[in-house]
Amino acid sequence: MLDIMRKNASGWIVKILFAVIIVVFVFAFGMSGLNSTGDPVLAKVGDQVVTRAEFETVYQRMAEAVSRSNPDVPREQLQSPEFRKMVLGDLLSRKLLLAEAEKLGIAASDKEVFAGIAVQKGFQDANGRFDKDIYAAVLRQNRMTPAQFEADFKQQLIMSKVKDAVASSARVTAEQARQMYDWVGEQVRIDYIQVKAAMFVDDAAVSGDEVNAFYEANKERFKIPERIKIRQLVFTPVELAKNQAVTDEEVAAYYAANQASMEEGEQVKARHILVMVKDTDPDSVKTEAKKKIEMVLEKAKSGEDFAKLAQEYSEGPTGPSGGDLGWFGRGAMVPAFEEAAFGAAKGDIVGPVKSRFGWHVIKVEDRKEGSARTLDDAKDEIRIQIAQEKASEQVQDLLDQSLDRLVSGMTLEDIAKELGLEVVSGEPMPADFLSQAYGVTPEVTQALKELAPGKAYESPVNINGGYMLVEKVEDVPAAYMEIDKVTPAITNLLKNQKTAELAGNKADEIHKALIADPVGAEKTYERKIAVSEPFDRQGNITGLGASQELAEAVFAAKDTAWLPDVYVINNSAVIARLDERIPASEATWEQQKDFWMEQAGNAYKQEMLAAYMDELSKNADIEITRPDLLQ
CATH class of the missing domain: 1.10.4030.10 (Porin chaperone SurA, peptide-binding domain)
Structure with missing residues (x-):
């Protein structure tokens, strides 16, 4: 856009x-x-x-x-x-x-x-x-x-x-705000012919020779960079908890002391559609928002797919995901929304519901009633909690003991055996990935790169929840992946390229005919010509997908001739022309004039x-x- x-x-x-x-x-x-x-x-x-x-x-x-x-x-x-x-x-x-x-x-x-x-x-x-x-x-x-x-x-x-x-x-004038409104609100329809790549799957066979040729020509794409393999001795409550003994008596005492927190509250799984409106909006905007949410509610209750309705109409951040809110308990939503959601049965569609964000339509997809967990239900979780609490008290002491032994020349494996700990060996990885895998600093990453195999980094490394001691096991040189392991991926890639090329060739053939003889070619391809739903400059076209490039060309078109280019959209080749321009609604402008004056003013301030x-x-x-x- x-x-x-x-x-x-x-x-x-x-x-x-x-x-x-x-x-x-x-x-x-x-x-x-x-x-x-x-x-x-x-x-x-x-x-x-x-x-x-x-x-x-x-x-x-x-x-x-x-x-x-x-x-x-x-x-x-x-x-x-x-x-x-x-x-x-x-x-x-x-x-x-x-x-x-x-x-x-x-x-x-x-x-x-x-x-x-x-x-x-x-x-x-x-x-x-x-x-x-x-x-x-x-x-x-x-x-x-x-x-x-x-x-x-x-x-x-x-x-x-x-x-x-x-x-x-x-300062902006009403005429300037109207220009912005007209520009943003204008829509178009297109006539189009869609040639899908999937139509040519049977004609896009890939041979072993083609796979081999692609592999050799693009070998660098299949190169595994230099890697290092390290082993770690980890000092966190989670890691050390496995060495802690927790008795049944301790578990029972913890349960008794924390029984109130063992209750699982009532939960609801829901979707919603939001039409945003503020208390400070003009009455005309409020009326329009109420009409829109009532229309959406009617569609939802008539059986239309709720997720698709949310994608089309919801103005909230969950709209693109079909209005999905997942599971939530009491206190997670604003009061009016919560009351409506928890007051509905599984499968109910309720609304309109007014909150400070605007009007909602809510669909309750599932419910979980609140219940108190028994000791038997909670014992495993409690045992882990107690073990971690015990382990947290030992983190610093065990780290200090391990550092003393490391300085004296002991390996991490020997230290682990002596202190009853466990050494963890990781898979080889590029050194630069260490910061992502463990959260280590660039300085530590560089030091580990330079370590000789068999040597340990002599300082404790900060990680989430505690520390670790690190020892380099080996340097793994760069290598190429074996062709057998990448053949399926290459085959799929080449097949996609071939189907796309065949679809493009067919689209080019149709396009040339339409440009050379529009009347005759349109009769030939009459059954293939479809008309789109209206769409705006963002280029989200129902039935085709998103293409700002096509939207740009259509909105710039001076007439209804077939556009000079073929457009690739979602594994399809598309030939299109302008069918109809739909001006922004005059009635909506009168209702939303104050809103657009505000938007234009804010935009001018930003400029x-x-x-x-x-x-x-x-x-x-x-x-x-x-x-x-x-x-």
Whole structure:
């Protein structure tokens, strides 16, 4: 969608929507109270510096925040140079804004800081009042002291004042907002012919000679890099628990002391569809939202697939996954939602339900009634818990004893035998994977690379929950995978390539005929021509899949002639033309006018802020002194 809008929209709309995308880390933490004397300087902005320690502190907390809010983000992505550069960019922007605030005489009083903190929902109790205990617990969870957080919050407040001052003059007209609405809300239909690669499976045989030729021509793709094999002696409560004896009497006593926590609460497994609306929205927007949710409820109760309805209509974050909320207990959802979900039977569809997020339709897929666990049910879990508690008291002592023996020249296996522990040998892996597998630092990774086989790393390595001692077993040289092991993958790849090529050839044949003789060819292929459902500039086309490239071409089309290119979508070759343009609804504009005025205003403010930050950057003396620290 971004590229389409850049190329096809004009004037102020493009500038507002796509001038700059600014990533703001609100809970960056760690900007204040750092003592970095003597630490390497990563970057300079004017007379201010960003030290390695300052950067690493903010980077770690940002990575943790992203992981908590988006668990599916790959760890490698958070460790990438691109993410680290993004963090540095945010740090530099903060320093520029704070320096500008000082020039302008913009500050924040302690009273403003404490008032701002008190209204943060994360620090409030069930009645919406600031709770010191909750505040302290949240900060502990994020490894922050109140002084650090309050200093950082003060900086955020000052920066917000600068931004508000810059954006205060932003004004848009109803005509400008209407341009944005019309552009975003326009839809099209297409006529298309889809040639699926699957139609040519029987014509895409792959020979052994072709597999061999591909293997030889692409041998580097099947190369296993140099690896190292290590063995570890692990000192964590989980690992050491297996050596702890736990009596039946201890289990029974633990159960008696913690019986209240052994109860399993009632749970519900549900999906939902959300139509978002705020209490502050105009009445017209509220009315439209209510109509939409009632329409969705009617469709759901008539037997239409609930997951598909959620994908089509839900405006919440679970929409793409069919509205799936999984299992949840009481207290996990807002009160109105919880009351409706727990008040429904398995298979019921209930709604509309109003919450602070908007209107919901809920489908209860399954239920688990609450029950008290017996001692027999809980004994295995309790035994593990007690064993880990006992083991946690021995972690440091056993580590110290092992280190003494390691320094004296004993191997990890000998140490383990003497202390009744167990050595774990891992599979060979590239050394650079150690940080992902065990969470070790780059310095430790490099040291293990350089160790001679049979030698141990002489310092304990921090891992999640404790420590480990590491010994290199062997260096495994690079090697190529045997062809027999990769033949199925190569065969499948070549078959896919052949079917795609055959589908493309057939599509090209049809396309040439349609371009040369549209009337005659359309009669020939009449039964193959389908008409799509309406779609917008994002290019999600029902029955075909997503293609921004095709959407871009269709929205740019001047007439209904067949488009000059063939498009590859989800293992199909597609020939298409514009069938119909569907303007954004006039009635909806009247209902949502205030919303689009607000959106256009916000977008214009963002443009002004982006231009302001760009100007600050251009006029600032910024130097990345240690780019190697971003790798």
